[in-house]
Structures are given as structure tokens and as C-alpha cells.
Amino acid sequence: MTARPIIIDCDPGQDDAIMLLLAFAAPAELDILGITTVAGNVPLNLTQRNARIMCDIGGRQDIPVFAGCIRPMLRPLMTAEAVHGKTGIDGVEIYDPETPLRPEHSVDFIIETLLAAADESITLVPTGPLTNIAMAIVREPSIVPKIAEIVLMGGAMREGGNSSPSAEFNIQVDPHAAHIVFSCGRPITAMGLDATHQVITTAERLAAIGAIGSDVGRAAHDMLEFYDRHDMEKYGSEGGPLHDPCTVAYLLAPDLFTGKQVNVAIETQSDLTMGHTAVDFWRVTGRPENTNWIYKVDADGFYDLLTQHLAKL
């Protein structure tokens, strides 16, 4: 089997950080061409540093890391320190990482890599606001046919919003970018809150990660312990939902996820519901299907996969 070429676009964030570790642990399946970072959970100067810290921790200093857009396309940046702490990855030691920051802009890297690739060959894995991906599409529309598929974390239907009553954070931060990406015409699989809220880090699952006993296991455990606190209080749940790793888990084990082909449109007009994902689950609009909307996850299977992979690093 040849490894699937992917570009990961992220805004670490503890759950982005765990997503990176999971991807690092699957080199036979995933060929990570680059990690592009964007402003989101915390400002860009922190998300790019955090991605590089994760490359250090995961022993993958070979993967090129790029800094991208410093703010959303039209709206002011909204960050989420209340969830992730002021560093974005509170729970691990913060230092100046060895993994270098590449000089090119994330958007340039995405464009150049896709232009040099065959049609339908590269999978994009965005787990933050979609600014970098949308900017690349707007600047160089001829990259679109090169995209095999986009497997992203974003949106909400049945669960309602987590950063406004009706919007999920990644889409609310840059709804205009989300509109561009969801209308690009390439296949999209979306891990919205309907899926990720099923993937809860219970005390038992957290203990299994801690019991790995390696530096990676400890880092993952300590980040999740910090990150869970906020969501446990917010949702009254047993643990926090592990959003972003669902994307990579889907690439590794799609059978853990159940989805339906639907139309997803993005609200970009209303202040009240800005960034809402209008998911036409019952196909009442006649709008064309553009998204595999994941609505069911085998959570035990997900945590087994995650724990087994983290143990490999």
C-alpha cells in the first residue's frame, strides 16, 4: 500500500496536537507533505510554534511546517484561550522548538504542492478555520482539481453550536472561507460537533493514554487533562470531545464513522447565526450534495485506534 499524500492545516490547540500525533504514528498510511498553520484557537505566532513543538515531541522534525494567514478573510480574529489556555496547548511544557519554521507562507506551499501534483491526488485535512485553504483556492483556482478530497473538522447540526448558539468555532471564525471551501466542488467529509461530541475522553480512556508510559503518552495525557476541564464544566459530560483527531482517524479507519451525502451551506449574512452550517440532512432543498456529513462514530473503536497509535511513537 502506498501512503496517501496529505496536507494538514491546523491551529493547535490540544485536540489539533493530538491529531498531529495520531497522523505521525501512521507513516505507512499517511505521507504528510506539510503542516500549514493558521490563526484560530490562539494567534498564528502560537499555532505555528505549537505545531513545531508537536513535531519535536512526535520525533517528526522532518515534516515541513509553515505559518499562514494571520486573520480571517473578512472578520476580526476570534480566539479560544478559555478552552485551550493562553498557550493553546496548556498541559505540556512550552519551549522554542527544534523543528524549524519554513520561510514560505502556508498558502504558497499549498498552491505550489497542489500545482505540482496529479489530478485528484492530495487529501487536505483542515482542523482549524478554513482561511488558508480558501485563500489558496481564491488565488489559484486551478489547484482545485488536484484535491482528492477534503476531510475537515467543522460545523454542527443536531448538537447546536459551541461558540455561538448555532455555530461551531472553526466555521464561525471564518465563515467566508468556509463558504469558499464548501462550494469548491471537491468531495468533503465533515466532522462536525454531531460526530465529535460522541468522542468523549472519559477518565478510563484518559488513563489508558497515560498508561502508555512514553513521553508522547504523557504529553497527550497532560494536554487532554487540561483541555477536558473546560468542556466537562460546559457540557456536564464525563470528559471533553476530542474533535480534530476524528479527521485522521477517518483516514485510517473509515469504518468507525457513519455519514450521509448532503448539502451543507454556510451562513455568512446574519450576525445572529454567523457561521451556522445549514446541513440539509433530509434533502429538502434540492441543493446538490457537497458533503459526507458524519453523524455517528464508534467511540470505543476510535479510542482504541488512538491509544494504539500513540503507543507506537
Ligand code: BDR
Ligand atoms: C474546533 O475548535 C477548536 O477549538 C478545536 O481545535 C476544534 O478544531 C471545535 O469546535
Ligand code: CA
Ligand atoms: Ca482545531
